Amino acid sequence: MIDTTAIIFSLGMVIYVIYRASLLDRQLPWFGVDRKSERNRAPTRR
Amino acid sequence: MRDLGLAATIMAFLGLGLVSPFILTLGYVWTDTFYPQWLSFSVFQGAPISAVMGVAAIGGYLLLDRRAPPRPTLTFILIVAFAGWITATCSWAAAPDQAWIKWNWAFKTVLFSAFVPFAIRSRVQIEALLQVYLFSAAGHLLPWGVKTLVDGGGYNRPLGLLGVNAGAFGESSMVAATIIMLIPLVLALRRHSILIPSAQARNAAYIGFVVIGAFGAIGTYARTAIIGAGVMVAGLLLHSRRKMLFLLIAIPIAFGLSVVLTTRWMARISTIENPVADTSADTRLIIWQWTLNYVDKHPLGGGFYVHSTSQIAVPIPGQEQPMIEHGRAPHSIYFEVLGEHGWVGLGLFLAVPLSSLLALMRTSRRCRGREELAWCRDLAKATQISIVTIMACGAFIGISYQPTLWDLFALSICLSEYSRRYLAEEARQRTAVPRRRTALRPAVA
Numbered sequence: 001m002i003d004t005t006a007i008i009f010s011l012g013m014v015i016y017v018i019y020r021a022s023l024l025d026r027q028l029p030w031f032g033v034d035r036k037s038e039r040n041r042a043p044t045r046r
Numbered sequence: 047m048r049d050l051g052l053a054a055t056i057m058a059f060l061g062l063g064l065v066s067p068f069i070l071t072l073g074y075v076w077t078d079t080f081y082p083q084w085l086s087f088s089v090f091q092g093a094p095i096s097a098v099m100g101v102a103a104i105g106g107y108l109l110l111d112r113r114a115p116p117r118p119t120l121t122f123i124l125i126v127a128f129a130g131w132i133t134a135t136c137s138w139a140a141a142p143d144q145a146w147i148k149w150n151w152a153f154k155t156v157l158f159s160a161f162v163p164f165a166i167r168s169r170v171q172i173e174a175l176l177q178v179y180l181f182s183a184a185g186h187l188l189p190w191g192v193k194t195l196v197d198g199g200g201y202n203r204p205l206g207l208l209g210v211n212a213g214a215f216g217e218s219s220m221v222a223a224t225i226i227m228l229i230p231l232v233l234a235l236r237r238h239s240i241l242i243p244s245a246q247a248r249n250a251a252y253i254g255f256v257v258i259g260a261f262g263a264i265g266t267y268a269r270t271a272i273i274g275a276g277v278m279v280a281g282l283l284l285h286s287r288r289k290m291l292f293l294l295i296a297i298p299i300a301f302g303l304s305v306v307l308t309t310r311w312m313a314r315i316s317t318i319e320n321p322v323a324d325t326s327a328d329t330r331l332i333i334w335q336w337t338l339n340y341v342d343k344h345p346l347g348g349g350f351y352v353h354s355t356s357q358i359a360v361p362i363p364g365q366e367q368p369m370i371e372h373g374r375a376p377h378s379i380y381f382e383v384l385g386e387h388g389w390v391g392l393g394l395f396l397a398v399p400l401s402s403l404l405a406l407m408r409t410s411r412r413c414r415g416r417e418e419l420a421w422c423r424d425l426a427k428a429t430q431i432s433i434v435t436i437m438a439c440g441a442f443i444g445i446s447y448q449p450t451l452w453d454l455f456a457l458s459i460c461l462s463e464y465s466r467r468y469l470a471e472e473a474r475q476r477t478a479v480p481r482r483r484t485a486l487r488p489a490v491a
Contacts, residue, residue, distance in 0.1 A: 002192050003207055004048070007085070010185025011051045013251075014076060014178055015058045020241045021174035022066040030114065030168040031464070031471045 049089045052082045056095065060102065067106035071165035072178045074099040074158065078449045079182035081213050100154070107165050116163045116463040121401045121455060125160040128394040129153055132350070135387045139349025148350035152447035159449075162456035163463060169421070172460050173241050176231060176425075179453055184255060186215035187225050191262030199265025214448045222271035223439035224450050225259040226278050227432045232256055233282075234428035238421035264303070269327075274439040281431030330442070332358045333374045337385040347388030379440035379451075395446070399433050402458035406430045409465045419465060426461050429454060 059073035077083075077096045086093070116122070133153060139145035166175050186206045193205045208216045215221055236252040263271045279296060286292040336356050340348060348355070353375050359368040376382050383395045406426045413423035433454050436445075445451055 002189050002196075006185050006189045006192075006207065007048060007051065009188070010080065010181050011055050013181040013184070014080075015055055017174055017177040017181060017241050018058060018062055018069050018072055021072075021170050021177075022062040022069055024240065025066050025068070025168060025170045025174075028168070028170055031468045 049086050052086055052090055056082070056090075059099070063102060063106055067109075067111035068165045068167075068171050068174075070099065070103040070106040071162060072174055074103045075162075075175065075449070075453065076178050076182050078155070078158075079179055079214075080185055081208065081215075084208055084213065096154075100158070103165065104161065107161075111165065114167055114467070116167070116459065117466075119163075119401075119405065119459055119462065121398060121405055121459050121462075122160055122163065124394055124398045124401055125156060125452075125455060128391070128398060129156045129160070131391050131394055132156065132387055135347050135349045135391065137349075138346065139352070140344075140355045141349065141351045144354055145350035148447075152350065155447050155449055155452050159452035159456040162453070163459040166456075166460045167464065167467075169464065170240065172425075172457070172464060173235070173239060175453075175457065175460070176235060177239070177241055179449075180228060180232065180235070180255075183215070183224060183228065187221060187228075187262055188255070188258055189262075190221055190225075190265055191258035191260070194261045194265025195258075199262075199267060205262075205265065214445065214450055217443070218266035219268040219270040219439070219443045220445060220448070220450075222263040222266040222268040223274050223436060223443060223445070225263045226271065226274035226439070227436040227450065227454075229256055229259065229278060230282060230428035230431040230435075231425070234421075234424045238424060270439045270442050273442070274435050277438040278431060278435045281434055285427045285431065329358070329360050329371065329374060330377050332360060333376050334378065334381045337376055337381045341384055341388055345388050347384070347386050347391055350386050352385045353382075375444055377444050378442060379437075379444065379446040382444045382446045398455055399437055402433055402455045403430055405462040406433075406458050409462045412465045412469060419468065422461060422465050422468075426458075426465075429457055429461065433458070 055076070056073075059069055059076065063070035063073060074096065077099045083090055083093050083095050133149065136142070136145045136149050162175070166172055186208065189207060190199070190205045193199065199205065203218075204216070206215050206221065214224065232252045232255055236248050239248055242248050242251065263275070283289060283292055283296070333353065333356060336358050337353070340352065340356075354373040356372065356374055358371050358374060360371050361368045376385060379395075380392065384392045387395070406429055409426040410423050410430075413419035413426070416423075436451055436454065440446070440451070
């Protein structure tokens with residue numbers, strides 16, 4: 001019972017965290033600057 | 047049911063990884079920490095989930111996400127050099143067959159920590175790395191705390207999800223060290239998390255982890271717990287801005303614990319002061335001496351699992367004849383690395399945490415007085431405390447190649463590079479558009 005609860009809690013939190021991270025990573029600037037502006041885009045090297 | 051949960055998590059990592067490739071790197075960290083292949087009852091039992099996640103993480107980065115790579119920092123160079131050296135020592139290993147088996151997983155852990163800063167660059171990504179490690183570890187650590195509250199715990203009892211000596215969370219001392227190492231990071235996350243926006247949820251989750259985790263650490267009956275807790279509390283006190291308040295809270299807690307803890311617990315912990323009174327501690331000192339003698343003759347080390355060639359005489363209280371032990375593990379990161387990779391290996395191994403600590407101190411200084419970088423400063427300080435704590439605990443446990451240790455070094459590079467690039471980008475904007483007022487708007491990440 002304790003083990004099952006711990007697994008459910010752990011997996012649930014991990015899924016929630018990666019979902020939120022995926023969402024916010026696309027919305028928020030990387031280095032504190034506005035990525036919508038071309039000038040302020042994070043440095044790109046390809 | 048358990049396998050359904052594991053399948054959902056794996057699918058979530060792979061699915062979200064297609065949209066945000068850094069999630070695939072987190073998938074590898076999760077696999078390496080949570081051990082889904084060992085927890086599965088059927089489908090994933092023994093499946094190469096780690097290999098799949100590793101290939102996906104590196105492939106995803108190379109194909110989809112090579113923006114803004116970090117500079118090759120000193121810590122990065124030292125990690126790569128250490129990975130190269132531990133590979134080289136396999137060529138003259140005293141136990142070659144076993145050496146290559148251990149190399150197979152140790153090399154991957156070390157090298158992956160050098161890769162992590164390439165995939166983890168922004169604030170969201172850094173926090174996600176920490177949260178995924180924390181909640182993956184919490185699955186293993188919280189049952190120790192809850193079961194200790196229920197039945198009192200005990201040394202070397204299988205109170206976690208895995209059996210005794212399985213992975214990093216099966217052995218009492220490793221569990222205690224990991225819980226204590228995580229506490230400063232958890233306290234920093236509680237103040238600054240953006241992935242869990244609700245303050246109430248943060249307080250419940252993180253303070254709950256600290257309280258239950260503390261019971262778990264006590265319930266292991268591991269002497270490592272008392273050493274780790276001492277170092278961690280000293281670190282928190284050193285970095286605390288309200289030292290008197292900290293002492294006013296810490297002293298009653300320490301006093302209360304000394305009253306509440308059982309004599310059985312006190313009896314085991316007291317063997318720190320007199321190691322000869324305890325056979326396992328005494329044997330440890332003898333195998334350390336064997337390691338020093340070995341590197342005297344083999345200064346380049348004897349490769350992984352060199353201790354399997356050891357033969358030591360352990361005095362048994364009340365007996366004239368000592369007991370002969372073969373292949374005793376050193377149970378210390380320092381003597382483990384020294385025996386396996388010699389003085390060069392130990393030098394590199396010690397240089398990695400040292401350069402990490404220096405990088406974190408620089409990060410902390412860089413962020414001083416910057417409200418938008420307060421999270422980075424607090425996390426840098428917490429990571430310093432965690433590294434010192436785990437290195438102190440490591441003197442008595444063999445976790446040289448566990449992700450517990452190497453993820454912290456990776457985190458130090460991520461934080462250091464983030465703060466450097468944030469300030470460089472800000473300076474660049476200031477010089478590029480001096481008249482534009484909106485260019486330096488308050489940062490949220």
